[in-house]
Every structure is written in C-alpha cells, then in structure tokens.
Amino acid sequence: MKMKTSLLVAVLFATSLSASSQIGKRFPSERKVIKDPVTGVQLTFLTSTPTGDAKIYQTHNQWTADGQWLIFRSGRVKGEVLAVNEKTGDQVQVTEGGYTGMLCVARKSMKLYYMHPIDTSKRNGVLQVVETDLARVFADSKAGHMQKASVYQRVCGTISDSLNGGGDMGLDADETQVYFRVSHSEAAKHLAPGTKLESNFGPRNMGAGPSGLAGMNLTTGGIKYIVSVPFQIGHIQTNPWVPGEIVFCWETGGKSPQRTWTVMADGTGLRPLYPESEYEWVTHEAVITKDEVAMAIMGHRNIPKTINNTTAGTAWNGVNPGQEAAWGPSGTREKPTGLAIVNLRTREMVIAGQTKSGSGLWHVHGSADGRWAVGDDFSRSIYLIDRHTGEMIMLSTGHKATAGDHPHPTMSSDGTRIEIQSAMLSADNKSMNICIIPVPEEWLKRKYN
Template identity: 65%
Template sequence: MSLRKTSLLLGLLLATVPAWAQIGQRFPSEKRVVNDPVTGTPLTFLTTQPRGDSKIYPSHPQWTADGQWLVFRSARVKGEAIAVNEASGEMVQVTEGGYEGMLNLAQSGGNRLYFLRKAPEAKAMQAIEVDLDRVFTDSKAGAMKPAASYQRVIGTLPAELEAVGDNALDADGQWFYFRIQGKAYAGARLPAGTKVEPPFGPRGMGAGPHAIGKINVQTGEIRHVVSVPFQIGHIQSNSWNPGELVFSWETGGKSPQRTWTVKGDGSGLRLLYPEAPYEWVTHEAFIGKDEVALAIMGHRAIPGVVDPSRPAATGVEGANPGQDAAWGDAGTREKPTGLAIVNLRTREMNLVGQTPSGSGLWHVHGSPDGRFAVGDDFSRSLYLIDRKTREMLLLTTGHKTTARDHPHPTFSPDGRKIQIQSAMLAADGRGMNICIVPVPKAWLERQP
C-alpha cells in the first residue's frame, strides 16, 4: 500500500474514533437558575440539555469529598460518568471504559470514585478506583494521560460470585462492598437448615439466596460478609461509621421484611425496621451516623373505599408503581404512614411527616445534622420537613409527572441544600437534569 493510501486510511480510522472517548473530556457550563412556577423556589439547574442525565441513587453520597463536584450518570458519553462543578457549572468525564450499577464517592482522603465494571474474563467483574483529583487537574490543564493513569483495578471478583453493580464504599474507604447473586456460592454459606425464600409478589422477584462480599481497596483481598435466603437490593454503607451496612429484601414492590442491617464483618444481622404485613416499607437511606430514613407508604386506596386523591397507574415508566391489586392490601392509610426515621442504636422509629393526601412521601432523606427531612411523592413534588416542629413546606412542584423517574432527593453534607433530578426543562416531558434546591434561609436561621 502506498504512503498516500496509508495516510488516508489512518485519517479515516482516526475520524471514526469518538472525540469524547477519553476520560477528562470537558463540557461547557449549562448552569441556570429557574424559579419554581408555583412555590418561587430558586432552582439551580447544573445541567439543562436533554442528555439523559440522572443522579446517583439517594442512598449514596452525591458530592465529592471536597464538596465542589457532583458526579452523575449521563448519555453525554454513553455508559460513562460525568462530574459537574457546582460553582462554575463546568463538566468533566470521569470514567473511561464504562461502569456497572452504583457510583461510589469517597468522603475523606481526597476525591476518589469507586465502581464495578465487566472484566475481560467471562462473567467476572473488576473493582475500579478513579483518582478524581488527578483527572480534574490534568483535564483543566489540557494534559490528559491514558485512562490507566487515573483508573486503578483494585481486583477481579471471581466469576462464581456473579457479582453485580449493587455496591457501597465503607466510611473510611478501606472496604468496597458488593452484592453476590451466585446462588451456589451464597447458598453454601447459609446457616444449616435455612429456608430459602421463593419469589414474592407479582413481579416474580425476591428469591434467594444472595450474599454480600467485600474487597479491600488497598490489597485487593476478597472476603465474604453475609449470606441471606432472599434477593438483596440497595446495599449502602454508613458514611459516618465504618463497618455498618443497610440493605433490602428486593421484590420490586412490597417485601415481607424490606430493611436489614449487618456489620461489615458479617456479625449482627437483624431487621432494621420490623414491618407489619399491612405496611409497605421502601427507599431506606442512611442520613447520619445513627439514623436511617425510610418511607412507610400510604399510596394505595383502602379496599371498598373510593378515594380520588389516590394516583392511579399511568403506564408511564416509573410513574405510579405499586397499584397492582396482586400486591394485596399493604400500603393504605388505615394504619400510620409517612417519612420514618429509625435510630440504629435505640431501634426506635419516629414518624416525622406525611402528605395529607395523594401517594404520600416516597423517596426520603434527611440532613446529617438531624434538623430536616425531605421526601418526594408520585406527583414529583418535593416537601421539606422541620423535624423539631413537624412543619412541612412544599419546595417545588415543577418536576413533570411524565418524567422518566422520581426526583430522588439527597441532602448535601452541610444540610443546606438538596440535590434532585428534574424533568422541568424537558421538551419531551421525560428527560431529566441535575438540579439543586436550597433549604430556605428562614429555615436555616431557626434555632436547632
């Protein structure tokens, strides 16, 4: 082949390589403040374009350790994660090669990101650490190096584990926990005589056994934590107290016993909140060293009672789940419902608020200082609660009911603002953007 043909072929090949493929790619600011049309709350949209944005799940940290960046999922670069600087609005691609499931941000010891991704070995997974500080520095300087300079393979999880992307980073950053769905592996480590649970509910989910494992971030050592006879979901760690986990019995809806807690060494397995058969418990999240918030749903009509305030299923993905009659009678307001906060030490549960009608609060969170709680509902409205006075305040109603998902509120570490994902700006009514909602100044100035 002639030199000219070789050069042309090389040029064509280079032209087909996406310019956005490399970690550290930068995107211009889209930051914009929009007042909520009903409440007037100033909403700071950190992204405004229809690029398939969604926030990290509310059970996990959203901000980097230095509090300057928020990491989120986006289709700006298919299958990769993006970080946005809250002050400037500038965005940076922070992964290369994809990720599976949850994104985990370290809360101390520098800005670092952890996740799982598929390994070259069949059915195996790798645990990955990203040095975000180096990514941000080199990206700003326009001096990016190959991805391996920023992304470190902590270790490869054996295929027999069938590890999935449901995972969490310990508070001290030493252990990275992950879900194991390999039934042979999990079952072999169940206590003798344990009854393995069958599927529960109309979605045919919930069957076990599953397990939790962990990998040491520094050494790559892999250890078993605990096996249980049901399907595990939503593994999360206490960001203030190392070696403490919460996870769920995942059925896709009402569970026999939704919330569980266990120590990082596998000891102390117990129910977090022992629920009654008529209760529909969901969306638990650590909100402080000693507390977990969860929703006790009041979203379903009482059998035989016509109640137009109850939102029906719409057929839109993620719209109003749990309306299927096959779930039984759980989730009605014949019994107490609302945003509940469980103390991990005393085991006491406290209901701090509930909407007077409609679905009730659905995804819930709280400020680490114990002053405020927050929740969304099926209308995609966001409510702030003063835990001391029990006063509730509607913060925003602008998130469209047709949105692809719920707002999923998460408080910032300083308790002064809340991150949500919002479809307010979506032309199609479904696409979401990353949005910051302030706690009103008058509330912040109240005596704790």
C-alpha cells in the same frame, strides 16, 4: 477466600482504556438558575439539555469530598461517568472504559469507586473494582494536559464471574473496603443447613433467594465473605460515619415481607432494621445520620372494604405504581404512614411527616445534623421537613410525573441544599437534568432550644 487481580485481566482493562482516551474531556456549562413557577424557590439546573442525565441513587453520596463537584451518569458519553462543578457548571468526564452498577463517591478523599465489566456481552461476567483519582483528573483536565487513563484509574481487585451478583456496591466509612452482592450459587454455599429459601413475592416476580454479601479490601484486592440470606438482596449501602455498618434490603420491586436489614462487615448483628407488618409498605431506606435511617412507609393505595375488593387498587398506569392487588393489604392510610426515621441504636421509630393526600412521601433522605428530612411523591414534588418543629413545606413541583425516573432527593453533607433529577426543562417531558434546590434561608437561620 482471597482473590487478586490477574495479569491477563489487568492487560484487558488497560487495552480497553487505551482504545479511546476520553477521560478528562470537558463539556461547556449548561448551568441555569430559574424560579420554581409555583413555590418561587430558586432552582439551579447544573445540566439543561436533553442528553439523558441521571443522579446517583439517594442511598449514596453525590458530592466529591471538596464539596465542589457532583458525580452523575449521562448520555453525553455512553457508558461513562461525568462530574459537574456546582458553581461554574463545567462538566468533566471522569471514567474511561465503561462501568456498571452503583457509583461510590468517597467523602474523605477525592476518589470515585465503581465496577468495570471485562466483557460487556456477558450479564454476569468478571468485574473489576476501579478507583479514579478525581483530584488529578480535574487538575489535568483544567490545565489541558491529560495523560493516559491508567494514570488516573487503578484496579483495586477482581470479582470473578462465579461470585458476581450484580452491580450493587457500597463504600465503607473508612474507605478501605467496598461491599457487594454475590451470586445465588455462592450465597448458597454459605447458608446454614436447613435454611428455608424465600420465593418471589409480589407481581414483579422478584425477591427469591438466596443472596449474600462480600467485601473487598481496596488495597490488596482480597475478598472476604460476610453473610448469606434466604432472599434477594438490593440497595446495599453503608453508614458513612460507622465503619463496618451495612444496610440493605429484601428487593421485590415493591412491598417486601421484611424490607430493611442491617449487618456488620464481620457478619455479626444480622437483623431486620425495622420489623414491619403485612400492612406496612416500607421502601427506599437511606442512612442519613450516624445513628439513623430514613425510610418511606407508603400511603398510596385506597382503603378497601375487604382485602379482595376491587377497590384495593387500580391497574398501574405508569405514573402511580404499586396499585396491583397482588401486593396484599399494605400501603393504605388505614395505618400510620409517612417519612419514618428509625434509630439504629435504640430501634425506636418516629414519623417525621406525611403529605395530607396523594401518594405520600416516596423517596426520602435527610441532613447529617438531624435538622431536615426531605422526600418526593408520585407527582415528583419535593417536600422539606423541619425535624425540630415538625413543619413541612413543598419546596418545588412541576418536575413532571412523565419523567424518565423519580427525583430521588439527596441532601448535601452540610444540610444546605438538595440534589434531584428533573424533567422540568425537557421538551419531551421525559429526559432529566441535574438540579439543586436550596434549603430556604429563613429555615437555615432558625435557632432551637
């Protein structure tokens, strides 16, 4: 299946961009450096006002290819994307005309890829995949000589409304392709005859299939179908070091019968990444090295005397989710839990660490060199693990369990610092800011045999 950008769609996009030429708009630095009041670790808040900031999900890259800027979402400009300079705190708007779904920051080039909805009144309408030339935006913004948005933004291709399955998208390691979820109707066309469709799973009534993946060539706009599965796909991500390797999940909003999956871009190699049992609550997988994926095996629920005993869980109070009995027997510490790392090649899994009590590690990540693993918990505390020694420390806490979202820690490509989103500075205890936590200097100096 091939699809090219129509002249009409291109005109509509150009019109939407010219309506208000804001790309390159600069905002003053809000950068603040404070000490964590509990751990003493230095925290650098790159934003510090209550304007609704949010980092990119931890499955995706956060820093630009030059390592100087972080891309984030913000209420400063509704529906647009901003970048903040890690050293100066300068903020620059880097999109114009709106976006939807996942932001894909290239690692090799100074480019940003995202989806742009043609008609924002439609839930699943026509989408464009757009490329922003970040280097040019930053240079012209600094010089104070911005041009029209179309100079910086290029439409790579179009996803029709019949193919649109939502905003999930991942950028391939070679930066020539993006992969995205397709609609139920399109996925059904490619299922093998007789495939049994999965129903919704769990109390959130999510997870039913079918769903599927397709890829777009960023030069030609051509679209190639990859695979269909009988369940709902979520969290599409790529291996940043291996072209054509895709990781995704069975999305239910909580525990899945089989959470993690992998497939190659040519449709081969579809398999569970980590085969799990009904007792394991696997979640928040993220590719961290060329051969490894980190994931959380949750240990956040009480051990019941019997599966149907009321002590199996308490009602969700908004702070500690996943307590509903309808999730089944998983998520207790009756079985091994913690920050797990599975090898894509050998399929071996090890548990790098786990908190001694509480929810256990929840959103996880790690360094590309294999030295560190990092995770947050329900209290929004951040933990760092030395994968060589097994030592674990709390790096930071006090990011407020009432925050509008979770910290979602993500390590920098050089493994020296961690980005989170935090409500520590917010008077309303909800609004979040972009925060950088360094790996302790004494840990960085460690030598291993």
